Amino acid sequence: MASVGKLKAAEAALKEVADGQVLGIGTGSTVAVFIGLLGRKVKEEDWDLLCVPTSYQSAYLAVENGLRLTTLDEHPTLDLAIDGADEVDPDLNLIKGGGAALTKEKVVDSSAKRFVVIADSTKLVERLGKFPLPVEVLPFARMKVLRVLAGMGCVPKLRDGGDRKDGPLVTDNGNFIVDAAFGEIRDPKALEIEIKRVPGVVEVGLFVGLAQCAYLGNASGVRTISR
Secondary structure, three states, X not given: OOOHHHHHHHHHHHOOOOOOOEEEEOOOHHHHHHHHHHHHHHHHHOOOOEEEEOOHHHHHHHHXXXXXXXXXXXXXXXXXXXXXXXXXXXXXXXXXXXXXXXHHHHHHHHOEOXXXXXXXXXXXXXXXXXXXXXXXXXXXXXXXXXXXXXXXXXXXXXXXXXXXXXXXXXXXXXXXXXXXXXXXXXXXXXXXHHHHOOOOEEEEOEEOOOOOEEEEEEOOEEEEEEO
């Protein structure tokens, strides 16, 4: 069952959606709540809405909730993107990638005219870095990337597949995830650029200057951060 904070954030974001839009939908537990609410809204009001998902998970959830899917090939510019975050700072910089969908999320979120973040209020931090920074890497390059990241001053760890899978987690793109524990990140943009320059890195889970708004829910209501 979804937390009250996630539900309130998802409800706030639902008010941003309008009939006829092409919508990017992210990945994660709060987005899953939003997809359920959106599916009900579309059915009740007979909306004509198209969605571009950022993962197999969000695609399957969208279809289960009666939403129609499309692609960036057909709609390269989206009206709105709704996505979650692992951390949000007061300047709307984000860490994303806990669900291993950061590459498609960054492509979709950056393709939208407006990108809105939904999360429970515990994801708000004064400065990014409590959550290890996810980095998607080519399997072929994993040892090189691990070595280079360690040289940048972090503790990098290849993410495993969990209790039900032996070996590393594999993303929807067929790549691996390295979780890089940097601690406090003082300059997210500079770090994003530095990591993306490493050969073998596909994408980094720092989303800097992309979000226009965040709805952060808790039992008392929703805090809105905008820029």
